[in-house]
Amino acid sequence: MTGKRRPPIVGRYTQEELALASRNSGMPLEALRYDVTPAGLHYLLIHFDIPAADAGPWRVRIDGLVSRACTYSVAELQRLPARTLRVTMECAGNGRGQTSPRYPSMPWLEEGVSTAEWTGVPLSVLFAEIQLRQSAQEIVFHGADRGIDRGIEHSFSRSLSPVEAMRDGVLVAYAMNGQPLLPQHGAPLRLVVPDWYGMASVKWLERIEVIDHAFEGVQQTSSYHFRDAPGEKGVPCTRMRVNSLMAPPGIPDYYGRRRNLDAGPVEILGRAWSGDAPIRRVEFAVDGAWQDAVLDDPVGDHAWRRWTVRWSATPGTHELRCRATDETGAAQPLDPPWDVTGFGNNAAQRVEVLVR
Amino acid sequence: MTGKRRPPIVGRYTQEELALASRNSGMPLEALRYDVTPAGLHYLLIHFDIPAADAGPWRVRIDGLVSRACTYSVAELQRLPARTLRVTMECAGNGRGQTSPRYPSMPWLEEGVSTAEWTGVPLSVLFAEIQLRQSAQEIVFHGADRGIDRGIEHSFSRSLSPVEAMRDGVLVAYAMNGQPLLPQHGAPLRLVVPDWYGMASVKWLERIEVIDHAFEGVQQTSSYHFRDAPGEKGVPCTRMRVNSLMAPPGIPDYYGRRRNLDAGPVEILGRAWSGDAPIRRVEFAVDGAWQDAVLDDPVGDHAWRRWTVRWSATPGTHELRCRATDETGAAQPLDPPWDVTGFGNNAAQRVEVLVR
Numbered sequence: 001m002t003g004k005r006r007p008p009i010v011g012r013y014t015q016e017e018l019a020l021a022s023r024n025s026g027m028p029l030e031a032l033r034y035d036v037t038p039a040g041l042h043y044l045l046i047h048f049d050i051p052a053a054d055a056g057p058w059r060v061r062i063d064g065l066v067s068r069a070c071t072y073s074v075a076e077l078q079r080l081p082a083r084t085l086r087v088t089m090e091c092a093g094n095g096r097g098q099t100s101p102r103y104p105s106m107p108w109l110e111e112g113v114s115t116a117e118w119t120g121v122p123l124s125v126l127f128a129e130i131q132l133r134q135s136a137q138e139i140v141f142h143g144a145d146r147g148i149d150r151g152i153e154h155s156f157s158r159s160l161s162p163v164e165a166m167r168d169g170v171l172v173a174y175a176m177n178g179q180p181l182l183p184q185h186g187a188p189l190r191l192v193v194p195d196w197y198g199m200a201s202v203k204w205l206e207r208i209e210v211i212d213h214a215f216e217g218v219q220q221t222s223s224y225h226f227r228d229a230p231g232e233k234g235v236p237c238t239r240m241r242v243n244s245l246m247a248p249p250g251i252p253d254y255y256g257r258r259r260n261l262d263a264g265p266v267e268i269l270g271r272a273w274s275g276d277a278p279i280r281r282v283e284f285a286v287d288g289a290w291q292d293a294v295l296d297d298p299v300g301d302h303a304w305r306r307w308t309v310r311w312s313a314t315p316g317t318h319e320l321r322c323r324a325t326d327e328t329g330a331a332q333p334l335d336p337p338w339d340v341t342g343f344g345n346n347a348a349q350r351v352e353v354l355v356r
Numbered sequence: 357m358t359g360k361r362r363p364p365i366v367g368r369y370t371q372e373e374l375a376l377a378s379r380n381s382g383m384p385l386e387a388l389r390y391d392v393t394p395a396g397l398h399y400l401l402i403h404f405d406i407p408a409a410d411a412g413p414w415r416v417r418i419d420g421l422v423s424r425a426c427t428y429s430v431a432e433l434q435r436l437p438a439r440t441l442r443v444t445m446e447c448a449g450n451g452r453g454q455t456s457p458r459y460p461s462m463p464w465l466e467e468g469v470s471t472a473e474w475t476g477v478p479l480s481v482l483f484a485e486i487q488l489r490q491s492a493q494e495i496v497f498h499g500a501d502r503g504i505d506r507g508i509e510h511s512f513s514r515s516l517s518p519v520e521a522m523r524d525g526v527l528v529a530y531a532m533n534g535q536p537l538l539p540q541h542g543a544p545l546r547l548v549v550p551d552w553y554g555m556a557s558v559k560w561l562e563r564i565e566v567i568d569h570a571f572e573g574v575q576q577t578s579s580y581h582f583r584d585a586p587g588e589k590g591v592p593c594t595r596m597r598v599n600s601l602m603a604p605p606g607i608p609d610y611y612g613r614r615r616n617l618d619a620g621p622v623e624i625l626g627r628a629w630s631g632d633a634p635i636r637r638v639e640f641a642v643d644g645a646w647q648d649a650v651l652d653d654p655v656g657d658h659a660w661r662r663w664t665v666r667w668s669a670t671p672g673t674h675e676l677r678c679r680a681t682d683e684t685g686a687a688q689p690l691d692p693p694w695d696v697t698g699f700g701n702n703a704a705q706r707v708e709v710l711v712r
Contacts, residue, residue, distance in 0.1 A: 006611060012368035015465075016612045018377055018453060022467055023613075025381030028540070030405040040396030040538050048608050049386040097374060104611055109371075111378050149610040182396050184384070254403050254505040255362060255460055256372045257379075 005150070005230055008101035017097075017107040026111025032247040032271050035115070035299060035306070036086065039177055042114040043198075044184055045091045045106060047156050047219075048147030051204045055180065055188035060172065062126070064140075064210035065133040074174055074188045077121050084119040085169055085194060086303040088273045092197035092224055092237040095336065095345025103341040110245060110349055113273075115303050116185075118192045120173030124166045132162055135212040139165045141191050144204035152218050158202050159215035160193065169194040169302060172205065194302035195275035197237050199224050227340040239275030242332055243346040244282055244307070244324035246270035250353055259353040263315050271304035272324035281325040282307040287318050313355045323348040361506070361586055364457035373453075373463045382467025388603040388627050391655060391662070392442065393470040395533055399554075400540055401447045401462060403512050403575075404503030407560050411536065411544035416528065418482070420496075420566035421489040430530055430544045433477050440475040441525055441550060442659040444629045448553035448580055448593040451692065451701025459697040466601060466705055469629070471659050474548045476529030480522045488518055491568040495521045497547050500560035508574050514558050515571035516549065525550040525658060528561065550658035551631035553593050555580050583696040595631030597702040598688055600638055600663070600680035602626035604707045615709040619671050624649075627660035628680035637681040640665040643674050669711040679704040 009017075024044050031041045055074050063069035090113040097107030106112075132139075143156040164170070171192045174181060181187040186203025193200035199219065215221075225234030246268050250261030270293070272279045282293040282305075296306040307322075325331040336347040365373075380400050387397045411430050419425035446469040453463030462468075488495075499512040520526070527548045530537060537543040542559030549556035555575065571577075581590030602624050606617030626649070628635045638649040638661075652662040667676075681687040692703040 012370055013374045014368055015453075018369045018374060018463060019465055019613055020611070021374055021377040022382040022465060023384045025400075026378040028379045028402070028406060030408075031539075033408055034539075038539050040398075041540055042396075044381075046384070047610050050384060052386075052389055097371075107374060109375055109378060147607045147610055148616055153607070153616075183387075183390075183394050184397055251503045251509070252404050254503060255376070257375055260504055260509075 006104040009104055010101050013097070013107055014104065016104065020106045024106050026108065027114045029111060029245060030247050032245060033269065036117055036177060037114040039179065039182065042116055042185065043091060043112045045093070045112065045198060046145070046184060047149065048145045050183050051144040053144065053183065053187055053204055058188045058206075060189055060205050060208060062130055062208045065136045065212055066210050067131040067133070070130060077172060077174060077189070080121045081125055082119055083122055083171060084117055085171065085192070086115060086117050086300040087192060087194045088113065088115045088302065088304040089198045089201065090240050090243065090273070092199055092343045095347065096342030098347070099336050099339075099342045099345055105342065113243070113245070116176050117178065118171055118173040119175035119178070120171035120192065122168070123170045123172060124168070126172065127166060132210055136162055136210045137212050138162075138210075138215050140209040140211055140215050140217070141202040141205060142207040142209065143202045144206045149218055150222055154218050156202065156219055157215070157217045158200055158219055159217070160200065195239050197224075197240055197275070199237065223341070224343065225341075226343055228338065230340055237343050240273060241344050241346040242272070242274035242276065242279070242324050242326040242330045244270055244272035244322045244332065245349050246284070246320065246322050246351060248351045248353070259351060261313050261353050261355050263313050263355050265310060265312050267308055267310055268320070269306065269308045270322055271306055273304040274324070274326035274330065276330060277327035279305045279324055280327050283323045284309040285321040285323075286311060290323075293322070313353070315355050318353050318355060320351040320353060321348045362460040365460055366457050369453070369463055370460065372460065376462045380462050382464065383470045385467060385601060385603050388601060389625065391471070392473055392533060395535065395538065398470040398472055398541065399447060399468045401449070401468065401554060402501070402540060403505065404501045406539050407500040409500065409539070409543055409560055414544045414562075416545055416561050416564060418486055418564045421492045421568055422566050423487040423489070426486060433528060433530060433545070436477045437481055438475055439478055439527060440473055441527065441548070442471060442473050442656040443548060443550045444469065444471045444658065444660040445554045445557060446596050446599065446629070448555055448699045451703065452698030454703070455692050455695075455698045455701055461698065469599070469601070472532050473534065474527055474529040475531035475534070476527035476548065478524070479526045479528060480524070482528065483522060488566055492518055492566045493568050494518075494571050496565040496567055496571050496573070497558040497561055498563040498565065499558045500562045505574055506578055510574050512558065512575055513571070513573045514556055514575055515573070516556065551595050553580075553596055553631070555593065579697070580699065581697075582699055584694065586696055593699050596629060597700050598628075598630035598632065598635070598680050598682040598686045599702040600626055600628035600678045600688065601705050602640070602676065602678050602707060604709070606709055615707060617669055617709050617711050619669050619711050621666060621668050623664055623666055624676070625662065625664045626678055627662055629660040630680070630682035630686065632686060633683035635661045635680055636683050638663040639679045641677040641679075642667060646679075649678070669709070671711050674709050674711060676707040676709060677704045
């Protein structure tokens with residue numbers, strides 16, 4: 001697959017899209033019941049192959065425009081002050097599979113979001129020991145995962161400004177939900193950048209490089225941009241747009257996953273999140289009639305917020321939707337926002353239920 | 357979705373198939389490198405929703421044609437003699453997504469197989485305390501996962517004959533890879549039936565019922581049969597057909613996952629398994645020229661066998677294949693065997709590589 005851009009798709013899904021969906025598992029929506037997503041249910045977006053990494057000899061190198069280049073083993077990092085943070089992470093391409101025309105990439109329907117408890121060393125702690133030189137402009141995080149995208153061979157790398165990188169909560173993480181990182185989540189070391197879409201949280205972290213210019217890697221300048229038209233420079237994907245999901249009520253049909261529910265009172269539960277600001281409000285609709293949901297107390301600055309609503313289900317087919325608003329006033333749109341490569345689709349979820 | 361049979365599909369994949377693939381994660385093929393598949397990389401086939409189960413109050417009930425009906429908590433089971441077994445498990449529908457026409461169901465390409473170490477109580481130990489009555493004909497294992505398939509609402513249930521159920525290695529398992537079962541793998545209790553396709557290993561096990569007739573549940577008599585034509589009674593899926601996979605060499609292209617490799621010597625590694633007998637031979641082909649692979653020593657009676665082969669890759673595009681033969685003489689076919697609902701596709705894998 002060479003060439004910079006792949007032609008868009010309309011209608012059914014290609015075998016390439018299916019193969020990506022088979023590798024990159026989503027979080028089954030009933031797992032919205034868990035405050036912290038259990039191991040193996042956290043969504044995955046792995047651009048290339050999972051590297052064969054061994055925690056023993058692994059070292060992350062810090063170099064470039066720093067007071068002294070150095071490396072840290074996992075054991076050395078574990079002796080530095082640690083922090084554990086509950087972080088909701090979402091793939092920037094979440095919802096792409098529901099857009100039309102559709103860019104050929106991972107066709108998430110809605111399940112590319114999860115919450116984990118990450119433990120690691122704040123990057124600001126590391127960079128208290130190793131100073132940035134005056135000319136430092138960006139910090140590049142290099143992963144060990146290597147492959148080809150848009151015709152260019154590269155390892156997965158992303159940069160942050162020093163201000164973003166030193167922000168409270170940015171971690172070099174070695175544990176997830178109290179266990180060493182799993183291979184698919186970046187073992188033995190990864191970056192975790194709360195509030196941003198998942199691409200910023202570089203997995204299999206092997207090098208942190210400080211540079212005096214804007215980083216121009218494929219994943220920084222070509223992918224992960226909002227664009228109205230092909231060929232535009234675009235606007236980088238950064239913080240997660242306000243979004244919400246409900247756990248579909250009732251029981252599913254195996255094929256089609258359509259929901260079946262008994263008439264009567266039912267509690268619907270969901271989660272809402274935004275990378276920009278706390279959640280202010282969640283609304284829930286049955287057949288277009290909106291009402292406010294009840295928000296639980298927040299459980300952290302970087303984690304989704306639980307909400308519930310009671311519904312007296314009446315026989316027939318109904319469309320359920322939910323929509324969150326954050327403290328900036330940003331609200332989810334009812335229809336997918338247009339984006340050439342299908343990033344940032346935070347349209348209000350639709351769940352069809354058949355009440356018996 | 358009502359009616360017994362769904363019409364077959366040709367060509368690109370439906371949104372229903374994609375939604376199933378997003379929920380039911382496959383094992384990324386690079387994970388063939390691990391003898392035991394790490395947590396969260398083991399394939400999943402969850403017919404309905406993951407039940408909200410709590411290990412504390414959970415009890416599995418044993419009743420029907422037994423000397424005395426009784427229940428066991430997880431803690432009570434953990435006090436009985438335990439066994440840990442390494443088991444390769446494969447979905448009976450593995451490979452369905454590569455068949456044409458294709459039955460509308462989980463469209464596995466090839467990644468619906470994994471190996472775990474299960475710990476639990478042998479069923480034969482449980483049934484040494486509770487005797488079967490003379491009239492016992494089948495033992496039914498009921499899971500807590502409930503939904504609708506082919507128009508019929510049911511909980512996922514499967515039966516075994518007493519002889520199969522008491523076979524060495526059949527476990528009521530409470531741990532996987534040394535940890536309590538994860539929610540998606542049947543927490544807190546599941547059945548593990550080595551050598552059989554995965555549907556026999558009922559998850560979220562809440563009842564073991566002994567009956568005096570052939571069990572006629574949807575998942576026993578309607579689904580999971582090999583059929584040449586719609587409407588046939590068919591032959592039940594039981595033991596896994598001989599099969600093998602290689603970890604595709606080189607590095608992938610992001611979209612399409614096509615492999616790119618440098619010219620020169622490369623070691624290819626893979627795994628081979630059969631539910632019927634030990635693996636006798638694995639062959640590997642480059643562009644149709646077959647050679648024998650080297651088999652590692654077996655690592656258990658119920659686990660896949662590692663194999664390797666060295667290849668001097670020459671520039672150009674090549675097709676790699678592998679094919680296993682077991683001790684019964686059964687060998688993988690080169691083309692998918694025909695089955696109406698796409699079960700048991702053990703055709704030899706194809707991997708296209710571009711050598712530079």
